Amino acid sequence: MSEYQLYCFAQSGNAYRAALMLNLIGADWQPIFVDFFKGGETRTPRYRAEINEMGEVPVLVDGARKLSQSGVILTYLAERSKKFLPRNDDERLEALRWIIFDNQKVNGFLGPYRFLKNFARPAGDPAVMAFLKGRIDNHLAIVDKRLAGRAYILGAEPTVADLSLVAYLYYPADEFGFDIAAQHKNIATWLGRIKALPGWAHPYDLMPGYPLQL
Numbered sequence: 001m002s003e004y005q006l007y008c009f010a011q012s013g014n015a016y017r018a019a020l021m022l023n024l025i026g027a028d029w030q031p032i033f034v035d036f037f038k039g040g041e042t043r044t045p046r047y048r049a050e051i052n053e054m055g056e057v058p059v060l061v062d063g064a065r066k067l068s069q070s071g072v073i074l075t076y077l078a079e080r081s082k083k084f085l086p087r088n089d090d091e092r093l094e095a096l097r098w099i100i101f102d103n104q105k106v107n108g109f110l111g112p113y114r115f116l117k118n119f120a121r122p123a124g125d126p127a128v129m130a131f132l133k134g135r136i137d138n139h140l141a142i143v144d145k146r147l148a149g150r151a152y153i154l155g156a157e158p159t160v161a162d163l164s165l166v167a168y169l170y171y172p173a174d175e176f177g178f179d180i181a182a183q184h185k186n187i188a189t190w191l192g193r194i195k196a197l198p199g200w201a202h203p204y205d206l207m208p209g210y211p212l213q214l
């Protein structure tokens with residue numbers, strides 16, 4: 001048995017944050033496939049009783065400890081590995097600020113948008129999609145501006161804030177219907193930097209369940 005187990009599935013950018021972190025720190029880990037689409041596993045009483053009362057992936061298992069919320073998992077792994085850690089109290093708070101902004105506003109809108117476009121039946125209502133797209137454009141522009149003149153979100157080194165923000169950003173452009181990297185040049189450069197880190201892998205290669213069988 002590996003040191004860590006991660007409940008996840010390939011289409012989940014929320015889970016990708018944790019899977020990527022595990023790979024980048026060289027952890028001994030294995031994915032546990034969660035049948036989100038066909039089996040509705042996160043909605044089952046068993047999943048909510050035994051895995052995560054919030055009914056979500058990712059969930060990280062470390063022995064007797066089970067952690068959910070990718071921001072918590074990233075923080076836990078950073079503290080344990082001493083990698084991707086903010087360097088001081090100010091940076092720690094700054095990283096937390098971006099992780100919360102990301103969860104709520106950046107990938108917090110991108111994830112549902114991509115879900116409604118690709119996987120929901122019926123697909124998302126056009127008015128809902130237009131609302132989400134407006135929010136997404138606004139929030140990606142904020143991240144792009146933040147990255148102007150900075151290699152990473154906090155500065156010269158990558159931290160958990162970067163690994164949170166990349167959640168959905170490596171998925172194919174046709175899954176969104178717009179090309180994030182083509183439209184935001186600082187984001188594109190930053191995604192390239194993270195992709196060059198040893199241990200980087202694409203979400204479809206890192207987590208089970210791709211291609212999706214419905």
Ligand SMILES: N[C@@H](CCC(=O)N[C@@H](CS)C(=O)NCC(=O)O)C(=O)O
Binds near residue numbers: 042103
């Ligand atoms: N803020 C959470 C979001 C997790 C999340 O929404 N995960 C999705 C999969 S991508 C999920 O499990 N949703 C379950 C549901 O909506 O029923 C995190 O970062 O871990």
